[in-house]
Amino acid sequence: MKSNLCVPILLSILLSSFYTTSTQSPQTITTMPFDTDGDEVQPGLKYYIAPLQSNDSGGGLYLATRDGFCPPFVYQETTQLAKGLPLRFLPLDKERNAINLSSDLNIVFNAATICVQSTVWKLSTSVGGGGSIENMVAGRRYYVRSGGVVGRPGVGTVSNWFRIEKSGEIGYKIVFCPSVCSSCKVVCGDVGVYEEHGKRWLALVDQPLVFTLNKA
Numbered sequence: 001m002k003s004n005l006c007v008p009i010l011l012s013i014l015l016s017s018f019y020t021t022s023t024q025s026p027q028t029i030t031t032m033p034f035d036t037d038g039d040e041v042q043p044g045l046k047y048y049i050a051p052l053q054s055n056d057s058g059g060g061l062y063l064a065t066r067d068g069f070c071p072p073f074v075y076q077e078t079t080q081l082a083k084g085l086p087l088r089f090l091p092l093d094k095e096r097n098a099i100n101l102s103s104d105l106n107i108v109f110n111a112a113t114i115c116v117q118s119t120v121w122k123l124s125t126s127v128g129g130g131g132s133i134e135n136m137v138a139g140r141r142y143y144v145r146s147g148g149v150v151g152r153p154g155v156g157t158v159s160n161w162f163r164i165e166k167s168g169e170i171g172y173k174i175v176f177c178p179s180v181c182s183s184c185k186v187v188c189g190d191v192g193v194y195e196e197h198g199k200r201w202l203a204l205v206d207q208p209l210v211f212t213l214n215k216a
Helices: 002-028 155-160
Strands: 047-051 061-066 069-076 087-091 105-109 122-124 143-145 163-167 171-176 189-196 199-205 211-215
Touching: 047 087, 061 199, 122 155
Parallel strands: none
Antiparallel strands: 047 211, 061 069, 069 143, 069 199, 087 105, 122 143, 143 199, 163 171, 171 189, 171 211, 189 199
């Protein structure tokens, strides 16, 4: 008789535990990046990318031409005191007033350059700008440069789309893995630093540049 009474009590405890776990789990899921003030990153607002400090973390991001070619490429200053150029994040869906993790977006420097092209980030295969992004080849070096366009998702702009991903407890990283062109063959990868001729160029590399976002 006692064993029969224990069954409903045990079921009640198990159901209560399951319900508590189910209702609490969604609270731990974060779908948006936050700046260092604890605020959600907003479309169109200006931010500085601040690498997480280490012995070789470097400073902020800037633009520079390579061998006189326009548009400029994105590089990281070596000194940690350099804040870099402010930039903005623009989501694929212009109607959404939010930036989501793991979603396609454009990255734009809020700065002027000596070149006539835009300061929208895009991926490039070479200094001269040759090569196809629509049919990427594994093993080739892909750099981040300016000269992209905002919006217009499709085969002609597939190189313009990046994503923000979580990296560690407080850091973020930028990833190239666009979903705006189903027929394009892209090689997904982390955006990090590629040292070449004394410069720290941004490119697709094995080790991502991990950073926080500071309001400009």
